[in-house]
Every structure is written in C-alpha cells, then in structure tokens.
Amino acid sequence: VHQPIAILDSGVGGLTVAKEIRRQLPQEPIVYFGDTARAPYGPRPAEEVARFTDQVIDYLLELKPKMVVIACNTATAVALESARKRLSIPVVGVIHPGARAAIKMTRNHIVGVIGTEGTIRSGAYTAALSQLSPGIQVVSLACPLFVPIVEKGVYGSPEVQPVVVQSLAPMRRFPIDCLILGCTHYPYLAPVISKVMGPEVSLISSAEETAREVSTILCHKGLLAGGWAKPVDQYFCSGDPHIFRRIAESLLQEEIKVTPVPWEVLNNM
Amino acid sequence: VHQPIAILDSGVGGLTVAKEIRRQLPQEPIVYFGDTARAPYGPRPAEEVARFTDQVIDYLLELKPKMVVIACNTATAVALESARKRLSIPVVGVIHPGARAAIKMTRNHIVGVIGTEGTIRSGAYTAALSQLSPGIQVVSLACPLFVPIVEKGVYGSPEVQPVVVQSLAPMRRFPIDCLILGCTHYPYLAPVISKVMGPEVSLISSAEETAREVSTILCHKGLLAGGWAKPVDQYFCSGDPHIFRRIAESLLQEEIKVTPVPWEVLNNM
Numbered sequence: 001v002h003q004p005i006a007i008l009d010s011g012v013g014g015l016t017v018a019k020e021i022r023r024q025l026p027q028e029p030i031v032y033f034g035d036t037a038r039a040p041y042g043p044r045p046a047e048e049v050a051r052f053t054d055q056v057i058d059y060l061l062e063l064k065p066k067m068v069v070i071a072c073n074t075a076t077a078v079a080l081e082s083a084r085k086r087l088s089i090p091v092v093g094v095i096h097p098g099a100r101a102a103i104k105m106t107r108n109h110i111v112g113v114i115g116t117e118g119t120i121r122s123g124a125y126t127a128a129l130s131q132l133s134p135g136i137q138v139v140s141l142a143c144p145l146f147v148p149i150v151e152k153g154v155y156g157s158p159e160v161q162p163v164v165v166q167s168l169a170p171m172r173r174f175p176i177d178c179l180i181l182g183c184t185h186y187p188y189l190a191p192v193i194s195k196v197m198g199p200e201v202s203l204i205s206s207a208e209e210t211a212r213e214v215s216t217i218l219c220h221k222g223l224l225a226g227g228w229a230k231p232v233d234q235y236f237c238s239g240d241p242h243i244f245r246r247i248a249e250s251l252l253q254e255e256i257k258v259t260p261v262p263w264e265v266l267n268n269m
Numbered sequence: 270v271h272q273p274i275a276i277l278d279s280g281v282g283g284l285t286v287a288k289e290i291r292r293q294l295p296q297e298p299i300v301y302f303g304d305t306a307r308a309p310y311g312p313r314p315a316e317e318v319a320r321f322t323d324q325v326i327d328y329l330l331e332l333k334p335k336m337v338v339i340a341c342n343t344a345t346a347v348a349l350e351s352a353r354k355r356l357s358i359p360v361v362g363v364i365h366p367g368a369r370a371a372i373k374m375t376r377n378h379i380v381g382v383i384g385t386e387g388t389i390r391s392g393a394y395t396a397a398l399s400q401l402s403p404g405i406q407v408v409s410l411a412c413p414l415f416v417p418i419v420e421k422g423v424y425g426s427p428e429v430q431p432v433v434v435q436s437l438a439p440m441r442r443f444p445i446d447c448l449i450l451g452c453t454h455y456p457y458l459a460p461v462i463s464k465v466m467g468p469e470v471s472l473i474s475s476a477e478e479t480a481r482e483v484s485t486i487l488c489h490k491g492l493l494a495g496g497w498a499k500p501v502d503q504y505f506c507s508g509d510p511h512i513f514r515r516i517a518e519s520l521l522q523e524e525i526k527v528t529p530v531p532w533e534v535l536n537n538m
Contacts, residue, residue: 024372026402090489100484103293104477131493132484133295208373215369215401216485220359224400 001223004029004234005214006065008056011039011151011239012247013185014071017094019252020211021069022233025218029231031063036239037263040147041074042116042183049118053079057087058269059261063234066223067092069214073115073183073206077122090217095119097209098180099128103136105178105202110137112171112201114193115182117142125182139174143167143183150185153247164192171197178202188251238263270492273298273503274483275334277325280308280420280508281516282454283340286363288521289480290338291502294487298500300332305508306532309416310343311385311452318387322348326356327538328530332503335492336361338483342384342452342475346391359486364388366478367449368397372405374447374471379406381440381470383462384451386411394451408443412436412452419454422516433461440466447471457520507532 005025007018011034018032033056035041041049053075057068068083068091070076076093083091102111113125120142129136145163149155171179179201181187187205194203218224225231233256237244241258248256274294276287280303287301302325304310310318322344326337337352337360339345345362352360371380382394389411398405414432418424440448448470450456456474463472487493494500502525506513510527517525 024369024402026404096485096488100293100481100488103484104481131495132488133293135295212369212373213485215372216365216482217489219365219369219401220486226400 001066002029002225003064003066004031005067005069006031006060006063007069007071008033008053008060009035009072009184010041010074011036012244013147013150013183015248015251016184016187016205016207017069017071017210020207021214024211025215027225027227027231029225030233031060031065032233032235033060034237034244035263035266036151036237036244038238039151040116041072042118042144042147044118046078046118046122049074050079050082053083055266055269057083059266065089067214067218069210070094071184071210074118077119077124090221092210092214092217094184094206094210095124095182096128097213098182098204098206099125099132101204101209102129102178102180103133105204106136108175108177109135110139110174110176112139112141112174112176112179113182114141114143114168114171114179114186116147117144119182125180139171139176141168141171146189147183147185150188153243155188160189161192164189164196168193168196176201178204180204181206235259236261238266270335271298271494272333272335273300274336274338275300275329275332276338276340277302277322277329278304278341278453279310279343280305281513282416282419282452284517284520285453285456285474285476286338286340286479289476290483293480294484296494296496296500298494299502300329300334301502301504302329303506303513304532304535305420305506305513307507308420309385310341311387311413311416313387315347315387315391318343319348319351322352324535324538326352328535334358336483336487338479339363340453340479343387346388346393359490361479361483361486363453363475363479364393364451365397366482367451367473367475368394368401370473370478371398371447371449372402374473375405377444377446378404379408379443379445381408381410381443381445381448382451383410383412383437383440383448383455385416386413388451394449408440408445410440415458416452416454419457422512424457429458430461433458433465437462437465445470447473449473450475504528505530507535
C-alpha cells in the first residue's frame with residue numbers, strides 16, 4: 001500500500017521516530033509535521049494539546065496517509081484515544097511501545113520514566129505499565145528543561161551536562177534497571193542521560209520501539225508498502241523552517257525540503 | 270476480555286513463548302498444546318506440518334480463545350497465512366517478531382538465522398527480513414540436532430556443547446551482528462549458543478519478541494484481560510505427559526497440570 005505514514009510532533013522530537021521508521025521500514029514513504037510555532041506542548045493544558053493535535057492530524061489527513069503516528073508523548077497522553085475513535089485508519093502512539101519494551105527488559109520490575117510535565121502529570125505511563133503488568137513499580141520524573149534544549153538545537157553543547165545531572169538527581173535515588181525516555185525529544189540527549197544514569201540502567205527509546213510497533217501493525221493489517229522505489233518524504237513545520245531543517249538534516253544525515261505552514265492555517269482546520 | 274490466549278507447538282519449544290507471555294502479560298490466561306507425539310515438525314513435509322497445525326488449532330478453538338499463537342517456526346512458515354484466512358480471531362506467528370527485532374537491532378545489516386530444516390528450507394525468514402528491509406543480508410543455517418536434544422530434556426548436559434560448536438561452525442564464518450533463534454526450542458540452548466557465538470553476536474529469541482507482539486496486537490484490538498485475578502493456565506500434549514510436565518515445570522518454575530490428548534483425537538478433528 002503506497003500511501004504515506006503520517007507522523008506528527010510538537011517540533012523536532014518526532015523526527016527521532018521518523019528516523020527509526022526510515023531505518024526499520026526503508027520502503028515506507030513518510031509525511032512529517034512539526035508544530036514548532038506552538039512547541040513545547042509539555043507545559044500546556046491538556047485541552048489545548050488535544051486541540052492542537054487534532055488540527056495537525058486534520059492537516060496531514062489531506063495527504064491520504066495509511067496510518068497516523070502521534071510521535072509526541074504529551075499528545076499521545078491526551079489525544080490518542082479520541083483520535084483512534086475519530087479516524088478509520090490505525091493511530092499509533094508512543095507510550096505503549098515504550099511501556100511494552102520496559103516490561104520485556106526489566107528484571108527487577110522497577111522502571112523509571114522521564115517526560116514532560118504534561119506526560120508525567122497525565123499518569124499515562126504508570127497506567128500503561130500497570131495495565132500490562134500490575135506488579136511493576138514505576139518511578140516518574142518530569143524534566144521540563146530538556147525539550148527547550150533540543151528545540152534550540154544546543155543539545156550537543158557542554159553546558160547541557162550539569163542541567164541533565166541536576167534534572168535526573170531525584171531519579172538516581174531509586175534502583176531502576178531501565179529508564180523510559182518518555183519524550184521523543186530525549187533521544188537527542190541520550191548520550192548524556194546514559195552517562196549520568198550509569199551502565200546498569202538501560203535506556204528505552206520511544207522512537208525505536210514505536211517504529212517497531214508501526215511495523216507490527218502495518219504487517220498485521222496487510223498495509224506494508226512492498227516494492228523497491230525509494231520513497232520521497234515530506235516535511236512540514238509551523239515555525240521557523242530554517243532551524244527545523246538544520247536539526248532535521250543533522251539527525252537524518254540527509255538533505256530535506258521543509259514546507260512552512262503558518263499556524264493560522266492549522267487554527268482554521 | 271477474559272478468554273485465553275491459545276499457544277501451540279510441536280512440543281515443548283512453544284513453552285518458551287508461553288513463559289514470556291506469562292511474564293510480559295501476567296493477567297492473561299493461557300491454554301497450551303504441545304503435539305509431542307508427532308514432534309519434531311522440522312523434518313516433515315510442509316503439507317503434513319500444515320495439516321497437523323490445523324488439527325491442533327481446531328482442538329484449541331473449542332476452548333474459545335481470543336487469539337492463537339503459532340509458537341513453532343516450522344508451523345508458522347507453512348500454516349500462518351492459511352490460519353489467518355480461516356479464523357476470525359488474530360493469529361500471531363513467531364517469524365515476523367524475530368525478523369522485526371533483528372532489523373531494530375542490527376547495525377551492519379548482516380543477520381544470521383538458525384532453525385529447523387523445514388523453517389530454513391521455507392525461506393520464511395529471508396522473505397520476512399527482505400520484505401521489511403530490502404538491503405539486509407541474511408545468513409541461514411539449519412540445525413536439525415537441536416530440537417531432539419531439547420525434547421529429550423538433556424539440554425543441560427555437558428555433551429551438548431560439542432554438538433552446538435559443530436552445528437554452528439558454518440555460521441561463525443560470517444560477520445553477523447545478531448542471530449535469530451528461529452526455533453522456539455532454541456532458547457533452552459541459548460547459554461551454550463551464546464558462548465559459542467561470542468559476545469559480539471546478540472541473540473534474538475522468538476519467544477520474547479513474540480510475547481511483545483502479542484501484547485501489541487491485543488492492546489490495539491482492545492482485547493487485554495485487565496483485572497487482577499491470577500489466571501489458571503491449561504496444558505495439553507499428545508505424547509508422554511510426564512516428560513512434558515518435567516520440562517515445563519523446570520522452565521516455568523511452577524507446578525502445572527498436563528492433560529494428555531491422544532493424537533488419534535487430533536486426527537479426527
């Protein structure tokens with residue numbers, strides 16, 4: 001089925017999911033929307049995040065995707081269920097894939113989750129983990145400083161490490177054996193997070209795990225692309241296309257074309 | 270949804286899948302059938318394996334499962350597609366989950382697969398891997414001596430290592446970075462296989478990966494059990510129930526009840 005997979009995020013975080021989908025499913029065309037003009041979603045009220053998410057989904061639906069991936073934990077927490085009810089195509093979020101990977105990986109059943117304030121406040125990871133495996137212990141921590149670092153593109157700077165050390169200090173008091181990066185922006189910071197948490201803590205990336213589940217669902221629904229043509233991906237963002245392109249090209253290691261979409265257009269969806 | 274997950278295998282191999290489903294989805298009741306009287310399936314003609322698989326599925330359908338897991342690579346290779354067409358409930362095999370995990374894990378895109386003669390001859394792993402990721406190189410090897418070792422319950426014996434060394438010698442000539450254990454019996458031999466292949470080669474267990482995908486599909490179909498009641502599992506086998514119970518209890522670390530089902534009953538399904 002040669003329709004694209006639609007991926008959306010508040011900004012550049014969902015690109016970590018897009019990159020993994022390109023790697024694990026190289027034949028699938030992708031359309032991506034980063035709502036950079038209205039990022040970050042994390043501190044916003046749930047109703048507002050749900051409305052923004054619906055608007056971006058409606059914009060992407062005009063490109064006739066075969067699947068929608070809400071590649072933002074904050075948006076998944078508040079808008080996944082309603083999007084599933086509203087759309088006739090499969091909708092995949094980023095919370096359950098990370099939760100399932102943690103359940104597969106943990107040996108001591110003490111799992112850490114870091115995310116935005118919105119994600120942590122929603123309790124969505126605790127709910128997903130407990131629904132699947134009631135005996136599991138979940139330690140949650142909001143890290144509100146991480147997304148702005150990534151959206152500004154300064155995640156490689158040496159000043160980042162003290163911020164990460166301080167943000168993660170409360171988590172280091174618990175004997176977790178795996179840590180879910182419960183925000184699709186956090187894989188950009190994974191090298192620093194891993195150094196701070198130490199080698200005994202396995203990091204679980206929403207991005208890798210979600211791509212894996214996208215593959216599972218497409219396969220079970222008979223929706224895989226097949227064939228050999230290299231797909232042409234499309235990127236849209238509501239904010240400055242230059243900073244979006246710079247971060248995207250550095251992550252994807254490839255030149256891309258970015259189409260700016262004013263957020264007023266989204267508001268009228 | 271409090272119907273059981275039905276799991277079937279030629280013998281005790283699928284118990285590695287059952288164990289992982291119990292670990293990753295502790296609230297889900299399981300019914301298991303090991304067709305030990307007619308194991309191994311690996312050397313049998315494809316038509317015969319397909320017929321046996323259909324018979325065992327039909328037996329399990331009388332227990333009203335919500336999902337069928339064909340926890341045998343040989344049977345998945347020849348009978349998954351027809352079972353999917355025939356049944357109205359989801360049917361999960363063990364080949365695509367391992368293939369997807371390998372694609373997620375490999376960095377050099379050279380993946381090894383070991384399995385029974387039937388599985389390797391079917392080319393099912395090469396097909397699944399290439400369908401998902403056309404650039405991948407697959408090195409396949411049949412290891413016909415492994416299943417009988419496991420079904421006899423002697424997989425812990427010191428005489429096993431030279432057999433594993435000799436069987437895997439052809440695979441060790443290739444620079445694979447991960448090796449799919451393409452037979453649900455092989456996790457019993459994983460410690461020896463890992464020692465022989467060395468630390469650079471990651472082993473991928475069909476069992477862990479299939480349990481993960483069972484969770485994904487149940488979740489997406491709204492079929493998870495929920496609630497807190499500890500489920501009572503049921504085990505059936507067509508051969509000697511004593512040897513089956515001994516191996517199963519050693520693997521599952523728990524006492525179980527095994528109901529013998531003569532294979533003549535299956536033949537009349």
